[in-house]
Amino acid sequence: MAGIITVDDILTKYKGRPDALIDILHEIQDVQGFLSDTSIIKVAEALDLPASKVYGVATFYSLFTVKPRGRNVIRICESAPCHVLGATAIINALEKELGIKMGETTGDGKFTLEYTSCIGVCGVAPAIMINEVVYGNLTPDKIPHILSEYR
Amino acid sequence: MEFYRSHVLVCGGTPCVLGGCKAVRDALIGEIHRQGLSREIKVVETGCLGPCDLGPVIVVYPEGTFYGPVKVEDVPLIVEEHLLKGRVVDRLIARERPAEKEIVKYEAPSYLGPQKRIVLRNCGLIDPESVEEYIGRDGYAALGRCLSQMKPGEVIDLVKRSGLVGRGGAAFPTGLKWEFTAKADADQKYILCNADEGEPGTFKDRLILEGDPHSIIEGMAIAGYAVGADKGFVYIRGEYVISIERMQKAIDQARRLGLLGENIFGSGFGFDIEIRKGAGAYVCGEETALIESIEGGRGEPRIKPPYPGTHGLWGKPTVVNNVETLANIPPIILNGPEWFRGFGTERCPGTKVFTLTGDINNKGLIEVPMGITLRQVIYEIGGGIPGGREFKMAQTGGTSGGCLPRELLDVPMDYFSLAEAGSALGSGALLIMDDSHCIVDIARCFMKFFRHESCGKCTPCREGTDRLYEIMDMVSSGRGRAQDIDLMTELAQVMQRASLCGLGQAAPVPVLTMLKYFRDEFEAHIADRTCPTGTCGL
Known part of the structure; x- marks a missing residue:
């Protein structure tokens, strides 16, 4: 069995490839859950880039986060097609069920609620994404059951 | 080659995946095996079949029987009745709303109606993970013809004569774009496929990539040959997990068969493709x-000119084409420009893939000739408005497109006619809204989106989106002032003229059209402090 992938492993793989910065950040976030200051400085040193540039990229894209998040990240689409079909009620149901507001993480570190831009499943709006899994055709009463799979 | 008496196609597009199609596919394979039919019947996971809200959907060939939504517990019945005994299971046949009309045959004219499938020619018919099935549908024949019988200049000329214009929204003539890059003198050129589909309400590129990834590879390789590029990148949104997986598989297969790599078909021409994964920024759809x-930086637009055609990736001449544009290339090469001009309108030949969303009975993916009217799409294909409500407006082209009222239902849908109506065809998103929705609330939702997605590089867009949202929020909460309508109009015009890229130029389009066609609703919120639909809670 392969060992745990470290930031150093990822940086070795992309040595001398500053154009791969976004791929590198994706991979580090996959293993560590977020992009810490330490990781950002390591990446900058390995690619010979200013840390400000790496931080700038890490904070530009909405899939990256420089703050630790819950184990399960719930991304809610609030684009027009989901809004028209009732996304606001879904947001209210999620906030009520988890006892947190949008942008917050539950006290036990299990869930984070975030907005996302359109996830391209408007044919089954309203939709949310939990980690990499998409749920569509949602109604507020479906929320407790979906969340129970992650509790 | 093995022969099967029947094929069961399971839609493997994202909407069906989240409806549970993988479990249905596995159950079908298991049940077919249990009945001893494994050598007679093949189960194929295919690309999007279209009616996303009926998912998971399956089609049984050769009959073309269309079932959906299919649950795992329905599988034994379908296998026993249909596949073993040859009797169609009426109860499970996919039905169009609102008439609950049966869609018995998937390819029957009564179901497809005015649709014409050029871009989606293989979606829902082949296994997207099998290069052999793509080749079996004339795949890579167009690339072969280009490399063996045509000079690069002839390829460009053919694409120019077809009249194909870019399907990402800007409607720039594709052949002309290729010509600029072909003429540029450089040691290295690039072909980029823009699959950063972020326009809310659009999911066509996702389903093309999931349903027919080889058509994109072939289109890119032809573009590479035409302009003299040997390297391509497909930039796919990070959220599109299945698209990335299938595209990577397709690239690997093409490399293995020598359809990518050095010396393709012994012609001396080489071309290779890499995937680049986005990380969640709407503005990255701007070329x-x-x-x-792709160069590894913040996705902030550059000042144009110079255009990418001469100064693109790493400063080299670069063609950037949308997924749907590239999927059009192989059939145009094989069938000729006159054939392509036989569809659509004089100014906009060919078809357009639309995604139907919102308050409409049949949501999903459709492909129709350019120039079809909004009325035909909504009532002939979309099945009208559900719940006995009335049509109020349709937003064409995604959140950056305009909102059209009932009086404009008969405007032809092509790039130029919609632009003349103050809207845009854009990426092909169609968001239908019924009379229960408040104009101000919807406008506020649009501006909330742009305010978040503005990259912040130029002032008109960064400040303009913020201020427009703020004013809209005030109007929606009963704090609007008499001068706000004029203020929003003026601000919108400044943004259109002064913003650096398409994002800031297009962001005010929905607001301007709503102010034009639904001014009375804004006035009611401001002057009477009432929301005519009761949405804003005034």
């Missing part, structure tokens, strides 16, 4: 922002 992102 120069996309280039910045």
Whole structure:
């Protein structure tokens, strides 16, 4: 069995490839859950880039986060097609069920609620994404059951 | 080659995946095996079949029987009745709303109606993970013809004569774009496929990539040959997990068969493709922002000119084409420009893939000739408005497109006619809204989106989106002032004229059209402090 992938492993793989910065950040976030200051400085040193540039990229894209998040990240689409079909009620149901507001993480570190831009499943709006899994055709009463799979 | 008496096609597009199609596929394979039919019947996971809200859907060939939504517990019945005994299971046949009309045959004219499938020619018919099935549908024949019988200049000329214009929204003539890059003198050129589909309400590129990834590879290789590029990148949104997986598989297969790599078909021409994964930024759909992102930076647009055609990726001449544009290339090469001009309108030949969303009975993916009217799409294909409500407006082209009222239902849908109506065809998103929705609330939702997605590089867009949202929020909460309508109009015009890229130029389009066609609703919120639909809670 392969060992745990470290930031150093990822940086070795992309040595001398500053154009791969976004791929590198994706991979580090996959293993560590977020992009810490330490990781950002390591990446900058390995690619010979200013840390400000790496931080700038890490904070530009909405899939990256420089703050630790819950184990399960719930991304809610609030684009027009989901809004028209009732996304606001879904947001209210999620906030009520988890006892947190949008942008917050539950006290036990299990869930984070975030907005996302359109996830391209408007044919089954309203939709949310939990980690990499998409749920569509949602109604507020479906929320407790979906969340129970992650509790 | 093995022969099967029947094929069961399971839609493997994202909407069906989240409806549970993988479990249905596995159950079908298991049940077919249990009945001893494994050598007679093949189960194929295919690309999007279209009616996303009926998912998971399956089609049984050769009959073309269309079932959906299919649950795992329905599988034994379908296998026993249909596949073993040859009797169609009426109860499970996919039905169109609202008439609950049966869609018995998937390819029957009564179901497809005015649809014409050129881009989606293989979606829902082949296994997207099998290069052999793509080749079996004339795949890579167009690339072969280009490399063996045509000079690069002839390829460009053919694409120019077809009248194909870019399907990402800007409607720039594709052949002309290729010609600029072909003429540029450089040691290295690039072909980029823009698959950073972020326009809310649009999911066509996702389903094309999931349903027919080889058509994109072939289109890119032909573009590479035409302009003299040997390297391509497909920039796919990070959220599109299945698209990325299938595209990577397709690239690997093409490399293995020598359809990518050096000396393709012994012609001396070489071409290879890499995937670049986005990380969640709407603005990266703008071509120069996309280039910045591939280079590893913040996806902020560049000042144009110079255009990517001469100064693109790493400063080299670069063609950036949308997924749907590239999927059109192989059939145009094989069938000729006159054939392509036989569809659509004089100014906009060919078809357009639309995604139907919102308050409409049949949501999903459709492909129709350019120039079809909004009325035909909504009532002939979309099945009208559900719940006995009335049509209020349709937003064409995604959140950056305009909102059209009932009086404009008969405007032809092509790039130029919609632009003349103050809207845009854009990426092909169609968001239908019924009379229960408040104009101000919807406008506020649009501006909330742009305010978040503005990259912040130029002032008109960064400040303009914020201020427009703020005013809209005030109007929606009963704090609007008499001068706000004029203020929003003026601000919108400044943004259109002064913003650096398409994002800031297009962001005010929905607001301007709503102010034009639904001014009375804004006035009611401001003057009477009432929301005519009761949405805003005034």
